[in-house]
Amino acid sequence: MPKKRPSRRKPAKPSKAMRVLAWVASLFLAGGFVYLMFEAFSLDVFSTIQLSVLGAFLLLLLVVIVWGLFRRRTKTWAKSLLVILSVALGSVSVLGGWYIQQTADFFSIIGTRHTANHSGKDGDDSDSQTNAILDDAAGLGEKMAVTVTTYSTKGYDLKDPASLSGKRIGTVPTLDEEGTKAALAQLESKGMKDAEILEFADQYQLVDALYADNVVAVVLPEQFHSSLLDAANDYNRYGALTTLTNTVDQYLYYEDIPEDMKNEADPVADITQDPFVVMISGSDNYGTLMSKSRTDVNMLAVVNPKTHEVLLVSLPRDSYMPFSCRKNETACGYAAGQYDKLTHSGIYGIGTTESTIEDFLNIEINYTVQVNFSSLINVVDAVGGIDITVEPGLEVERFYANGTEGVHEGVNHLDGERALAFARERHAYLDGDNQRIRNQQQVMKALMRSVMSPSMLVNYPKVLTALSTAFTTNMPSSQIRDLIRLEVSSFPSWNIQSYALTGASDTQMSAALGAAASVTLVYEEDVNTAHSLIEDVLEGRVPQIPAESEDSEDSKHVLNQTNQTNQTEPPIDPILPPDYGNENGGVYVDPSQTPSYTYPVQEEPIDPGTTEVPIEPAPADPGTGEGGEGAFNEIPSGDQ
Incomplete structure (x- = not known):
C-alpha cells in the first residue's frame, strides 16, 4: 500500500499588524519614488534616456519589494526586512527629491524676475510661480542680490535667531529701512522674541556699539559693509567685523542693477558645442556683489566643450x-585710455574690467562672473571648511589681510575667514602677487574637492543658499542649464590647465589715484603666450603650457613680515606705456636698486562718480561723529 504523502502546510496568514505595515511601507516607497521622478523631470537638466532608465529602475524595484511584502510565502522576518528597506529607500527618495527641489529653487533665483518685496522671505511665492523659470532676459544679469546680515560677537556664541530672544539688537533704519524691517521680521519668524531694538545714526556707531557690548547683535545692510572696510585703520576694527563675529541670520532680496553697472554678455550660439571665455572677477569688498570696487582677482576661464579643455589664465x-x-561708457567716463592698475578698473564697473582685459590680450570675453569677499566666506563655511597644503618656506604666522591666524607647513583646515585671508595674502611673500595667484588657485581647487565630497549630502542646502548670493553673472540661465545638462548627461573628463602672467614691479602714475603707485609691468612675452594659449583652446588644440611658467624654487620664499623688498634681478621686456609717468623715458628701472627710492603710500581710488578729489585722509574715527570724510576740493572736469 503506497505511503500517503504528507500534506503541505499552508503558509501562515500574516498578522493584521504586518499587513498594515506592508501597506504603509509600500505607499511611502511609491510616494517617494514618484516625488523623486517629478522633481528630476522638473529640474530639466537630465536627458530623456537618463530619466527613462531611472524611472524603469525605480518601477522594477517597487514591483519586487511590493511583491515580496504581499507574497504569502514570504516569511515574517523577511517581510520585516522589506518594510525597513521600503522606509529607508522611501526616505532617501524624499531626501533626493528635496535636494533636487532646492537646486530648482537655486535655478529660479538666477532665472526669474524677483521683485524687491520685504515680506521676510525671498521674494513673493506667487510671483515666482507665475513668472517663467527660464527668463533669459532677467536673472543675475539684471538683478542683484541685496543682503541684510545679523552679526553677533563670537564671545556670546549666539548662532540662531531664537538665541537673540530678550537681547539688545542694534539697527540703522536710515541705511535701508525696508530691508532692516524685513530682516527683523524674519528673525522673529525664526524664533526671536521680546528683543530690545536700539537705533543708531550710522554703520560706524552701530559697530562701535557691538564692540563695546552695548548690544549683542547688529542688523547691517551689507551694501554699507564696504564703507566700514574703507574706514578701517589702526584706531578701529571696522575691517575685522566678519572676523570677530558670527553670522546669526541673513535676509535676502533683489533689486534692479543700476544702468552704470550693467554689462551685456556676448553669448555663443551653442554653449555645449562652441568654445567660450568667462572672466571671473573677484571684488575686494563685502556685501552687495554689484557694488563698484577694486578687483582683487582677475581670471579667465577658456572652455572648449568639444575637446573638454579648460584653461585658467x-x-x-x-x-x-x-x-x-x-562695454559701458556711462560707468567708465573719463578713465578711457588712461593707464592704471587693473585692480582699479573695477571701480568703473565690471564692463570696464572686461573690455580692458580684452584689449590688453587681444581676445573676446563672452561672459562674466563676479564674486567678492562675502562670497568666499559664505561658500567655504557652507561646505564645512577646506583643506589646503602649505609647502615648506611658505608658512605665515598671521595674515596681513584681516589679522587672522596664519598657516603652518603641511595640511591646514581653513574656515571662510582664514580661506579669504589666505587667498588675499601677498605681503608675506617675496613673490608677492604671483604667490597670491597660486594661493587663489589652491583655494578654488580645495573648494571644488569639498563640494564633491560625501559631506555635501549634509551641507548641500547650505551650499545652495550660499551660492545664491555668492556670484552674479551675465550668462543666460538657459545656457547655465545647458552646461549642467552636458555635465550630467555625459560626465566629460575635463583637462584643466592654468597659466599666470607675471611682471616686474615699478612705480607709475595711477589715473584713479591721481598719484604715483606701485604697479606690475607685465612681460610682453607672457602676454603673447597667454594669447596663443587662449587661441589654442578656442581652435580645438591642446594648449602646451611653457615650462617657464611653472613655480621655481627661487620664488618660494616668505618675507619676514616687515617692509622687505624683493632684491631679485627683474626679467627684461616688461610692457611700458611710452613716457607715461616714467621719468626715465619709458626705460625700465628697478626701483629697489635705487637707494633713495621710497615706495608711495597706497591711497583709496577716487570715486568715478564724483569730481571731488580727497586732499588728505581724515584722521578722525567715523564712529565718533567728528571729522569723517576729510577735506575736498572741486576740480574742473577737464583736469580729471
Whole structure:
C-alpha cells in the first residue's frame, strides 16, 4: 500500500499588524519614488534616456519589494526586512527629491524676475510661480542680490535667531529701512522674541556699539559693509567685523542693477558645442556683489566643450595697462585710455574690467562672473571648511589681510575667514602677487574637492543658499542649464590647465589715484603666450603650457613680515606705456636698486562718480561723529 504523502502546510496568514505595515511601507516607497521622478523631470537638466532608465529602475524595484511584502510565502522576518528597506529607500527618495527641489529653487533665483518685496522671505511665492523659470532676459544679469546680515560677537556664541530672544539688537533704519524691517521680521519668524531694538545714526556707531557690548547683535545692510572696510585703520576694527563675529541670520532680496553697472554678455550660439571665455572677477569688498570696487582677482576661464579643455589664465591685480570703456561708457567716463592698475578698473564697473582685459590680450570675453569677499566666506563655511597644503618656506604666522591666524607647513583646515585671508595674502611673500595667484588657485581647487565630497549630502542646502548670493553673472540661465545638462548627461573628463602672467614691479602714475603707485609691468612675452594659449583652446588644440611658467624654487620664499623688498634681478621686456609717468623715458628701472627710492603710500581710488578729489585722509574715527570724510576740493572736469 503506497505511503500517503504528507500534506503541505499552508503558509501562515500574516498578522493584521504586518499587513498594515506592508501597506504603509509600500505607499511611502511609491510616494517617494514618484516625488523623486517629478522633481528630476522638473529640474530639466537630465536627458530623456537618463530619466527613462531611472524611472524603469525605480518601477522594477517597487514591483519586487511590493511583491515580496504581499507574497504569502514570504516569511515574517523577511517581510520585516522589506518594510525597513521600503522606509529607508522611501526616505532617501524624499531626501533626493528635496535636494533636487532646492537646486530648482537655486535655478529660479538666477532665472526669474524677483521683485524687491520685504515680506521676510525671498521674494513673493506667487510671483515666482507665475513668472517663467527660464527668463533669459532677467536673472543675475539684471538683478542683484541685496543682503541684510545679523552679526553677533563670537564671545556670546549666539548662532540662531531664537538665541537673540530678550537681547539688545542694534539697527540703522536710515541705511535701508525696508530691508532692516524685513530682516527683523524674519528673525522673529525664526524664533526671536521680546528683543530690545536700539537705533543708531550710522554703520560706524552701530559697530562701535557691538564692540563695546552695548548690544549683542547688529542688523547691517551689507551694501554699507564696504564703507566700514574703507574706514578701517589702526584706531578701529571696522575691517575685522566678519572676523570677530558670527553670522546669526541673513535676509535676502533683489533689486534692479543700476544702468552704470550693467554689462551685456556676448553669448555663443551653442554653449555645449562652441568654445567660450568667462572672466571671473573677484571684488575686494563685502556685501552687495554689484557694488563698484577694486578687483582683487582677475581670471579667465577658456572652455572648449568639444575637446573638454579648460584653461585658467590669471592676471596680476596690479597689472599696468590702459583702460577701455567700450562695454559701458556711462560707468567708465573719463578713465578711457588712461593707464592704471587693473585692480582699479573695477571701480568703473565690471564692463570696464572686461573690455580692458580684452584689449590688453587681444581676445573676446563672452561672459562674466563676479564674486567678492562675502562670497568666499559664505561658500567655504557652507561646505564645512577646506583643506589646503602649505609647502615648506611658505608658512605665515598671521595674515596681513584681516589679522587672522596664519598657516603652518603641511595640511591646514581653513574656515571662510582664514580661506579669504589666505587667498588675499601677498605681503608675506617675496613673490608677492604671483604667490597670491597660486594661493587663489589652491583655494578654488580645495573648494571644488569639498563640494564633491560625501559631506555635501549634509551641507548641500547650505551650499545652495550660499551660492545664491555668492556670484552674479551675465550668462543666460538657459545656457547655465545647458552646461549642467552636458555635465550630467555625459560626465566629460575635463583637462584643466592654468597659466599666470607675471611682471616686474615699478612705480607709475595711477589715473584713479591721481598719484604715483606701485604697479606690475607685465612681460610682453607672457602676454603673447597667454594669447596663443587662449587661441589654442578656442581652435580645438591642446594648449602646451611653457615650462617657464611653472613655480621655481627661487620664488618660494616668505618675507619676514616687515617692509622687505624683493632684491631679485627683474626679467627684461616688461610692457611700458611710452613716457607715461616714467621719468626715465619709458626705460625700465628697478626701483629697489635705487637707494633713495621710497615706495608711495597706497591711497583709496577716487570715486568715478564724483569730481571731488580727497586732499588728505581724515584722521578722525567715523564712529565718533567728528571729522569723517576729510577735506575736498572741486576740480574742473577737464583736469580729471
